[in-house]
Amino acid sequence: MSRGKVLVVGGGIAGLSTAWALARRGFAVELFEQGALPYARASSYDEHRIIRHAYGDMEGYAYLMPSAFRVWEALWAAIGATHYDAMPVIYLMRGESEWYETTRRSMGRMGVACEDIPIEAAMALYPMVNPDGVTRVVRTEGAGILYPIRILTDLVKLIAGLGVVLHPDTRVEAVDLEAGLVRTGGGVVGGDAVVVTAGAWVNRLVPSTIGEAVPSRQAVMFLAPPPRFAAAWQAAPVLIDLGAESGTYTLPPRAATRLKIGDHQFTRRGDPDEDRVGTDADVARLTEAARRAWQDFDEYTVLERKACFYTVTADERFLVRREGARGWLGSACSGHGFKLGPLIGDGIAGAIAGERTEAAVSVWAAGR
Structure with missing residues (x-):
């Protein structure tokens, strides 16, 4: 017997995960997505993303990661496939920062390996690294690569098989979070609760x-390395360059994906309805940072420049809270939304089911 009907607005990792968690708890669920499922313009849609325990001064999120990995394991069991490759993340530090000490502390408390690598040894292992200015190299375990497109595709199939009613290509025009209503071009649908997980369209x-979760246009580049570095990149782990003027993250070309580089400086500008083709302006800072991080970067072939959108809060923390008598907001702010998406979705579903209080789930999701 159904425990009630919940309407989920948004079909990225947050919405799909919330729908899955609600269906497992016996709720009737309908999910609305303005595009196809999965939607190529959604923030979640990507070839590969990083998952890790290392979180620097955002230690609350570090301590959520063991639970996040357990939910991912439950998802792999449910879909019958593992869209994850475990591998270390190597941090190339150019100058000291608080990141190092807080990461060592949280990793130590969780029992996850975090160790220094001698710089000369690291340069031998990773010949594509520009050694200029590298002051420390840190290897962290409890990490790897997720494959979002495959995950989203299998999640859609999974929740459809659980009876979730899917509404792809259905733009939601408005929600009434007091009355529990969702209005689309086809009419009004009512439920006992509405969960808005609309990503960059949440405003x-x-x-x-508005003004709290700010849409931010971000750029990544997909690359082909010069032939002399191709084998090194194919065997490489995730590499993150930490420096005031660098700050790149680079994912190796594993499992038929392409070499991808991005940065963590948020633009906090743009309209999510804009196209996703990366412009010269989009990649200007990223290109300069990549030149500082990687040897002979101008010899790399740019295969694609792509723009994506996140929502960003001032402190880069999730917004999960009640909105109105029958509404819930689930906004994953910054790029760490994907790795924690299934766990946060489970938390929202648990709150709707009465397993935890509104206040508790809001604080928990904010990593506090």
Whole structure:
């Protein structure tokens, strides 16, 4: 017997995970997505993403990661496939920062390996690294690569098989979070609760998020390395360059994906309805940072420059809270939304089911 009907607005990792968690708890669920499922313009849609325990001064999120990995394991069991490759993340530090001490502390408390590698040894292992200015190299375990497109595709199939009613290509025009209503071009649908997980479009449906969850146009580049570095990149782990003027993250070309580089400096500008083709302006800072991180970067072939959108809060923390008598907001702020998406979705479903209080789930999701 159904425990009630919940409407989920948004079909990225947050919405799909919330729908899965609700269906497992016996709720009737309908999910609305403005595009196809999965949607190529959604923030979640990507070839590969990093998952890790290392979180620097955001230690609360570090301590959520063991639980996040357990939910991922449950998902692999449910879909019958593992869209994850375990591998270390290597941090190339150019100058000292608080990241190092807080990461060593949290990793030590969790029992996850975090160790220094001699710089000369690291340069021998990773000949594509530009050694200029490298002051420390840190290897962290409890990490790897997730494959989002494959994950989203299998999640859609999974929840459809659990009876979730899917509404792809259905733009939600408005939500009434007091009455539990969702309005589309085809009419109004009512439920006992509405969960808005609309990503970069959240401001249009939940006005209270305007100025708090800010859409941010971000750029990544997909690359082919010069032949002399091709084998090194194929065997490489995830490499993150930490420096005031660098700050790149680079994922190796594993499992038929391409070499990808991005940075963590948020633009906090843009309209999510813009196209996803990366412009010269989009990649200007990223290109300069990549030149500092990687040897002879101008010899790399740019295969694609792509723009994506995140929402960003001032402190890069998730917004999970009640909105109105029958509404919930689930906004994954910054790029760490994907790795924690299934865990946060489970938390929202648990709160709707009465397993935890509104206040508790909001604090928990903010990593506090």
